[in-house]
Amino acid sequence: MLNIADTLYRWCREARPFALATVIQVSGSAPLPPGTALAVGTGGEAVGSISGGCVEGAVYELCGQVLESGEPPVRASFGYSDDDAFAVGLTCGGELEVLVQRVDPANQPQLTTALEQVLAGLPVAVAQVVEGPQRFLGRTLSVSGDGSAYDGTLGGLQEDKAVAAQADALLRVGRSACIQVGGDADTCPDKLTLLVHTHATPPRMLIFGAVDFAAALSQAGRFLGYRVTVCDARPVFATAERFPHAHEVVVDWPHRYLEHAEVDARTVICVLTHDAKFDIPLLRVALGLPVGYIGAMGSRHTHEHRLERLRETGVPEEHLARLRSPIGLDLGAHTPEETAISITAEIIAHTHNATGLPLSRVPGPIHGSLPAARPSPAAVLVA
Template sequence: MLNIPDTLHHWCEERRPFALATVVNVTGSTPLPPGTSLAVNAAGAVVGSISGGCVEAAVYELCVQMLADGGAPARARFGYSHDDAFAVGLTCGGEIDVLVQLIEPETQGHLSAALKAVMAGRSTALAQVVQGPLPLLGRTLHIDAEGRGTYHGTLGDERVDRSVATQASAQLRAGRTACVEVGGGGTSPQHLVVLVHVHGSRPRILIFGAIDFAAALSEAGHYLGYRVTVCDARPVFATRARFPYADDLIVEWPHRYLEHTEVDTRSAICVLTHDTKFDIPLLQRALGLPVGYVGAMGSRRTHEQRLALLRDAAVPQTQLTRLHSPIGLDLGARTPQETAISIVAEILAHTNRATGLPLSLGTGPIHRP
């Protein structure tokens, strides 16, 4: 449900009841992952999507019925229809389980708190019971970035709350929305399946070198939801007019900036300067950091010269193998805009452990678990 925080937060602030449909389990190839939601308010306004269009109309009707009846939360399953391609079903061949529930903002303080945190850009997790005793189905518990929750029997009793909060905190650190199981043992007789919705801070893309290719890459990174940083030691090039899509515009020697800025395993570093006085000290630092991607622009000849200089600087071979250079996928790109697409395509493929090959050449499900 954290895929539509702005509208849900607005409805909660106005105390508007709404029906919420959430994907809680997927099997096979499906368009959208668990945690994705669609919501409908009493006026019939709809926000979000759970299947990319395949079953939206049917889920909308379930939400309208939930608003009219005010019934208990219920699960529904949608899958591919072999008999009628136009029947309600997922034409991609997978199956999804959807939990539909009525949200009364005045009694859903945990949901409101989580949405408020997301709107403020803070890392947060929202645990939602998606399988268990009917009185607990759909209940939520908000856990903040420090792992703090409210333990007053929100999900059944205090022991269950603490167990869920512990597991939700682990999912928040990993930055991954997933289902967890709690209870059913000595600590708690009630067995629950809880979907932990995770909203983390935006991953970073750090672009070094304030050139035309960097301007196009900053726009592409912004479009994909990255926090975009552009850094160059030359103030005449690193200007806001040239980089309107950069969240952070830094005038500093690249390696010095990288020494004191914060990165993590989701961060992507793109070195576009192809100037050895900038590249070598920067890549020495970048390749030793626990970041997700390091790429450098330049010809194959430049790449070989760069590797030689990095070896001379005693950069270990294990680190050199992390370098994506020449940067980007082979798309035949020539313009800055085309090159930006090739770079972000490589970042996405590397991040998702995908091949980067045409889907027409592959087999099996298109959407991976």
């Protein structure tokens, strides 16, 4: 639902009821992930999309029925029809399940607060009950970005605490996912499945080296939703004018900046300096941090020499194994713009545990299910 937060927030502020259709489960080649939503207002206006167009009409009609009748939330499934590919269904071959509910903002004030936080750019998670006893369906509980507080209730203190803890964990890694709580007669007798929608602060892309490749990569990184920092020790090159797409340009020695930078498991580090006096101290720091991706530019010969230097400084092999160099996928890239696509393609593939192969050579659904959470780099570092 957070994909349409601006409109939903306006309707909530106006105390206008609306129907909300949320994708709660996908399989096969369904085009949009769980959590994507379509909403219909009291005037018949629609916002959002749940299938890229395949079943929008049928879901719109269902939203109108639920909104007008005030009936309890309903679940509906849509899938590919072998008999008539143009019938109501997903002609792309996938299947999806949708929860359609009427939302009265007066009954869920925590939703208004959560949407306001999203629009303010603050981290927040919204847990929405998508499976369980009818009286729970559609209820929401929101969790603040620092995990210190939650708003709303699912009916009991034990359920609320259990959901808040899991939602906070997902928020910290920036993932939306389904969770289950309950089923324990002593604590939470009702078994519930909740879809946790997360709005995390943007992940960071740290680019070291104020070169032409960095200019193109900062533009690509910003397009992908990263908060981009370009860092270089040379003030004549590290200027905001040369990197208009970066959120910040820092003049400092790369390793010194990285020692004090805020990073997490979603942070990507791209070393484009390919100069040993910068690379070696920088990579010594980077390879010891719990970040998601570390790549370095340079030829294979440069990389082998770099590994030797890092070993000499005491960097262990398990840390060196995290370094991706030469950086990027084999796309035949030559220009800075092509190289930026090569690098970001590798980052995307690494983030989603994908192969990086052409889809024509990969069997199975095009849109695979979301991967299990990648082990925290911190866990690898202490293993």
